[in-house]
Amino acid sequence: MISREDIVRDLKEFISFPSVSADSSQQQAMFDCASWLAGHLYEIGMQRTKVLPTSAHPVVYGEYMIDAALPTILFYGHYDVTPVDPLNKWDTPPFRPAIKGDYIVGRGASDDKGQLFTHIKAVAKLLQEGRLPVNVKFLIEGAEEIGSVGLEEFVAQHKTLLRCDAVVVSDTKMVGPGQPAITYSLRGSVKVEVTLRTMAKDLHSGTFGGYVPNAAIKMAEFIAGLHDKDNAIAIPGFYEDVRDPSPAERAFVAANGIGNAALMQEAEAFAPWGESRFSMYERISSRPSLEVTGITAGYQGKGFKEVIPAVASVKLNFRLVPDQEPGRISKLLEQHVRNEVKDADVKITYGAVGYPVIIPRNNFYVRAAALACEKVFRRKPRFLRNGGSIGAVDYLYTILGVPVVLLGFARADDNMHAPNEKFYLPDFFKGIDTIRQFLQLVASGMPKA
Amino acid sequence: MISREDIVRDLKEFISFPSVSADSSQQQAMFDCASWLAGHLYEIGMQRTKVLPTSAHPVVYGEYMIDAALPTILFYGHYDVTPVDPLNKWDTPPFRPAIKGDYIVGRGASDDKGQLFTHIKAVAKLLQEGRLPVNVKFLIEGAEEIGSVGLEEFVAQHKTLLRCDAVVVSDTKMVGPGQPAITYSLRGSVKVEVTLRTMAKDLHSGTFGGYVPNAAIKMAEFIAGLHDKDNAIAIPGFYEDVRDPSPAERAFVAANGIGNAALMQEAEAFAPWGESRFSMYERISSRPSLEVTGITAGYQGKGFKEVIPAVASVKLNFRLVPDQEPGRISKLLEQHVRNEVKDADVKITYGAVGYPVIIPRNNFYVRAAALACEKVFRRKPRFLRNGGSIGAVDYLYTILGVPVVLLGFARADDNMHAPNEKFYLPDFFKGIDTIRQFLQLVASGMPKA
Numbered sequence: 001m002i003s004r005e006d007i008v009r010d011l012k013e014f015i016s017f018p019s020v021s022a023d024s025s026q027q028q029a030m031f032d033c034a035s036w037l038a039g040h041l042y043e044i045g046m047q048r049t050k051v052l053p054t055s056a057h058p059v060v061y062g063e064y065m066i067d068a069a070l071p072t073i074l075f076y077g078h079y080d081v082t083p084v085d086p087l088n089k090w091d092t093p094p095f096r097p098a099i100k101g102d103y104i105v106g107r108g109a110s111d112d113k114g115q116l117f118t119h120i121k122a123v124a125k126l127l128q129e130g131r132l133p134v135n136v137k138f139l140i141e142g143a144e145e146i147g148s149v150g151l152e153e154f155v156a157q158h159k160t161l162l163r164c165d166a167v168v169v170s171d172t173k174m175v176g177p178g179q180p181a182i183t184y185s186l187r188g189s190v191k192v193e194v195t196l197r198t199m200a201k202d203l204h205s206g207t208f209g210g211y212v213p214n215a216a217i218k219m220a221e222f223i224a225g226l227h228d229k230d231n232a233i234a235i236p237g238f239y240e241d242v243r244d245p246s247p248a249e250r251a252f253v254a255a256n257g258i259g260n261a262a263l264m265q266e267a268e269a270f271a272p273w274g275e276s277r278f279s280m281y282e283r284i285s286s287r288p289s290l291e292v293t294g295i296t297a298g299y300q301g302k303g304f305k306e307v308i309p310a311v312a313s314v315k316l317n318f319r320l321v322p323d324q325e326p327g328r329i330s331k332l333l334e335q336h337v338r339n340e341v342k343d344a345d346v347k348i349t350y351g352a353v354g355y356p357v358i359i360p361r362n363n364f365y366v367r368a369a370a371l372a373c374e375k376v377f378r379r380k381p382r383f384l385r386n387g388g389s390i391g392a393v394d395y396l397y398t399i400l401g402v403p404v405v406l407l408g409f410a411r412a413d414d415n416m417h418a419p420n421e422k423f424y425l426p427d428f429f430k431g432i433d434t435i436r437q438f439l440q441l442v443a444s445g446m447p448k449a
Numbered sequence: 450m451i452s453r454e455d456i457v458r459d460l461k462e463f464i465s466f467p468s469v470s471a472d473s474s475q476q477q478a479m480f481d482c483a484s485w486l487a488g489h490l491y492e493i494g495m496q497r498t499k500v501l502p503t504s505a506h507p508v509v510y511g512e513y514m515i516d517a518a519l520p521t522i523l524f525y526g527h528y529d530v531t532p533v534d535p536l537n538k539w540d541t542p543p544f545r546p547a548i549k550g551d552y553i554v555g556r557g558a559s560d561d562k563g564q565l566f567t568h569i570k571a572v573a574k575l576l577q578e579g580r581l582p583v584n585v586k587f588l589i590e591g592a593e594e595i596g597s598v599g600l601e602e603f604v605a606q607h608k609t610l611l612r613c614d615a616v617v618v619s620d621t622k623m624v625g626p627g628q629p630a631i632t633y634s635l636r637g638s639v640k641v642e643v644t645l646r647t648m649a650k651d652l653h654s655g656t657f658g659g660y661v662p663n664a665a666i667k668m669a670e671f672i673a674g675l676h677d678k679d680n681a682i683a684i685p686g687f688y689e690d691v692r693d694p695s696p697a698e699r700a701f702v703a704a705n706g707i708g709n710a711a712l713m714q715e716a717e718a719f720a721p722w723g724e725s726r727f728s729m730y731e732r733i734s735s736r737p738s739l740e741v742t743g744i745t746a747g748y749q750g751k752g753f754k755e756v757i758p759a760v761a762s763v764k765l766n767f768r769l770v771p772d773q774e775p776g777r778i779s780k781l782l783e784q785h786v787r788n789e790v791k792d793a794d795v796k797i798t799y800g801a802v803g804y805p806v807i808i809p810r811n812n813f814y815v816r817a818a819a820l821a822c823e824k825v826f827r828r829k830p831r832f833l834r835n836g837g838s839i840g841a842v843d844y845l846y847t848i849l850g851v852p853v854v855l856l857g858f859a860r861a862d863d864n865m866h867a868p869n870e871k872f873y874l875p876d877f878f879k880g881i882d883t884i885r886q887f888l889q890l891v892a893s894g895m896p897k898a
Contacts, residue, residue: 388655
């Protein structure tokens, strides 16, 4: 029997690698962590364990094939973590994991090393007992926190290796303490930077103030025109492909989603915002959004500089819902810029794009996951739509063409991406049990929900 | 006789000090330059030469009093220069002045070491010849390029020392080659930063995108509302104190000012901008202006970050005309912010303010300067209004209560504040002659214009 102490000891070792994918000085730690992880998969009895290169950080792979006729589950997770800044806000060193009461504390405790370990340790137990009931594969990437760079190409190149019947991801949150959640929808994403130039060079704000076009003002006018009076996106044609939720789906979302009060509390915003004819939860799930993520113009240091900026730029982030398509949204934006911005040179550059994803809730694997949750947590899971985008989910769903089950075990206050990141150990062990139940339900052909 | 060679040699020595007031690592060079300058005033025969402390860089003072009953002219200039960046764009080292054809090249060649030297060398010649006809004083500051920090207090504290009948400043440009100019009006200035906070913290643009108030968007809307459709300033009450120029003054400005084509060529802007019912020259001289000098919000690095900014700030620069008052403009802005910006914490901070200045053109000293120009350049000077603000002029005019004559000898293409700053030597020597003529005209009680 693998003891809880052994499991926690292994998790602490995993967390102790400073595998910060965004930090180029941690290249060695990234390799060490990937090697350790591949070794760990080997130790628990996995086959064909290896570290595979990508265009960014390497991927760790392992599998255990019992019988090609049985279903195959692909577990996806990531061993990279976010930077630890501000370091002085941590009560204990981020890469020296500590047990505090019922929590394990450290960078990656919940995002995603701890949650990934629910998969690994469930499989380890079943292997040790000789009771693994289906085929399993692991795909563990090292670049999730920097946008899953290289993963799309990797999945496309290794389609055969990764062939499976469903993907399971544990990198999301539960709704509240003791209340499990399955995420079945993610928004797509278009990131774009628009740069305007109105003059050959910056000019003096005194000598020239009043007769030349200020790029910062022109940019502000452009941004102010991106939303209408009800905060809907004012780009012509933008909503054409937005799938109207059926009354049934709208009712389901209302019943399962999160209420305005809870959302406002989480945001700590001074006032609500957005399209008034939709609930806040709908605004971040069934509706697309457009946020300004950065504006740069003129002088930004201390004090003042007497300058009329010749150049201004804005970073925009669109979030898309079915059936919006990133390429079409880009075209609409470009047309809108041409219509609205006169007398300026315009440059438009794009970041990574992602497609919106919606997984049918009545899919067999989703229902198996829901029943597994119910057996372990003694509560039916809530079905959530998430306003964010997970690049890996988009790629796995699109390229492998199988359902992706997003089964999160983290709590809202686990400080993901923040100092003192933690993971509630009782949920960690329930997560292991849930994954185990899930695999057994998949093997047994679970009863209809 | 002081030879032209001696004068150029002295100017080269003056320029060779890297007296960059904005660069704290050049503190020693600032002191060395001030000491050298005080010594130089002593060498040419000035009395009571000294280096006096201010709250910023020291001031150099010197005087030559012939007879308290005679008029006293105070020459103002500055020995500090702007930073030399980008250094790689200089053809010769900025602090190793070089003679190239008819030009002297180096940082400070025209702004303001060369122009100041027209005063010093005119006085030097008259002293050497024993023909100085009026009392003269020099006030040479070391902080002009950083906003004349400390000068207002210095002038107020040394009112008696600085007592005079007129101030002469040579820190402006001529209209064109061979065409002298006297600047008789400057705009005032209010610099202010407005910071908005809409949430306790930045939020994720996916998870929260669509229901929380984005500070960058709110800021863009605020900025877009600062000007109306005809680009007039949309702050209620803003134009109440703007003095309407008389038809005579408007005609004078039209005849003396700079045309739209020349202004557009100078600006290298892709299109004109501003209040259509005024000429471009009027927009930068008799009309106030409001420019955005900087916007900061969200992520400004390379690539993209998934963030909804909780905070955004804008730096604004108002330019004021008679009879606008900085304190009243600040109050109007604050009221406007209260009216327009809802559901946000607002912080407003101010930089240095300056009052608009207009010197009567028919003043005796202005007329003497004009006649001196005409005698030397063989052309009547053009009378200009300048859109900029010169803090020192504001302080000297307001505190000493005497006319300030702005008599510039630089050319438009002298690269002030830019690489390869230069000064046209024939104009430099004409400048010396003009100052000499001016002092003689003041002494003789020149004929009516």
